Amino acid sequence: MADYDYDVLYLGCGHGTFDGAIPLAQSGKKVGVIESRLIGGTCPNRGCNAKITLDAPVKLTRAKERLEGIVNGDWSLDWGQMVAQKQAVIDPLPDMISGLLTGVGVQIITGRGELTDAHTIEVDGKPITADKLVIATGLRPNKLAIPGTELAHDSEDFMNLTTLPKRLAIVGSGYISMEFATMANAAGAAVTVLMHGDRALRQFHQPFVETVIDDLTKRGVTFVKNAEVSEFAQSGDAYTVIYGDGQSLTVDWILDATGRIPNVENIGLETVGVVFNEHGIEVNNHLQTSVANIYASGDVIDKQQPKLTPTAIFESVYLMQLFSGQTDQPIDYPAIPSTVFTSPRIAKVGESVETAEKKGDKVVTNQIKDDWYRQVDRQTLGASKLVFDADHKLIGATECSEEADNAIDTLLPAIEFGLDASQIGRIVHLFPTIAASAWEKL
């Protein structure tokens, strides 16, 4: 091997990098990571961890609301304190992750990197070389290409607001829109969601999405379907969203939640011949790009799997196994679950109800209100739908409930390992728990 600075050099240091980079260094490889912002990337600093800390008081308030008459007294959410608590929870994470990296000998290089040849990334004019490069630059928020787009903000700005705007417009109705509409509404903002078409959260079971929308509507959130947003304007401290045939909405803050796009520009991919498209970097089944010694990991990959943290972790660990010689096999993705953290939540994994109905697979529905364990805290909204193949093995599941995330998560082994009835019978669960309640239905 030529005399490179590193065996493996990663561009970007989110979950697509560090979960694999740490054990890779432990395996004896010389590893470097380049990061222009906070170590840890989106998930800990401005994604999952930040968001779920803001969600925790909302979930608690919903439980209190259901138990009204048993749990009494006036409660309210203090947005300023919610954001302070979020910051206190996430502030230590970059140092903690940096410590894990440097503790095993990974070199952290701070700055913006750009590939200059197949073995070199330049940071602030300084070339750094490696045998293998991994591009893990993630996604960034889309900004609508309309007049006044600079007046709108992104999810990171929202989670840093110390004062909650009285009137909030959210453009788009995907994950970020629905989760942030839930939080902002619970904390007292007047929220309007401007939908691109007539369906929110398109990748989730639509009757469950309707349950969440109906509940948010009862709580005061306004959903405007088919609102083609054409302009943002400012007058004094207020902002106007122009949509449809010249309709307008006046608000105090605008959240552009119209999706996230891959960070593929201005990092030298064209220079070295790495092929990408609008969905991200194209890779083969070894996560190898069009240039043999350059790989990609995490959200920046163009892929079918959901662009989520567990996927990024699985990919970075796979690359570690590949680079350290533990495997030479193609990546074999497991069933990857996803959840939207609304209240109630919607979670899913495996074959969808829609596909099952088309294929003739069996779908079993259980209403949340009929589950005695959910009655202990008076949950009534939602249902679980389980999809079985001809051998009655679980191949898909989706649930809408306050505990949908945990209910779906606990079922993963049944799907991933194709457990049959006798194997399922060997698993004894703690009782009473969400897990026991979910497995009982198999």
Ligand SMILES: Cc1cc2nc3c(=O)[nH]c(=O)nc-3n(C[C@H](O)[C@H](O)[C@H](O)COP(=O)(O)OP(=O)(O)OC[C@H]3O[C@@H](n4cnc5c(N)ncnc54)[C@H](O)[C@@H]3O)c2cc1C
């Ligand atoms: C608001 C929000 C909430 C989310 N909630 C969830 C959730 O609940 N559950 C879930 O599973 N997923 C969630 N996600 C998605 C999750 O955060 C991502 O899937 C995950 O962070 C992807 O990791 P990654 O390493 O691929 O990319 P990132 O974490 O984005 O890391 C990429 C890194 O590359 C750096 N970088 C980019 N270009 C350069 C360059 N030229 N030089 C140096 N560094 C560079 C960036 O600064 C960044 O740190 C959420 C995302 C958002 C935005």
Ligand SMILES: NC(=O)c1ccc[n+]([C@@H]2O[C@H](COP(=O)([O-])OP(=O)(O)OC[C@H]3O[C@@H](n4cnc5c(N)ncnc54)[C@H](O)[C@@H]3O)[C@@H](O)[C@H]2O)c1
């Ligand atoms: N719970 C979670 O796991 C979670 C939470 C937040 C974010 N994420 C990740 O972050 C990604 C980005 O989230 P997101 O909510 O920004 O994206 P998304 O893809 O979930 O939703 C984008 C929304 O914007 C709408 N849209 C697209 N173009 C538009 C236009 N021109 N005008 C108006 N609306 C338009 C779409 O119809 C959709 O409703 C997700 O795909 C996911 O990978 C995950």
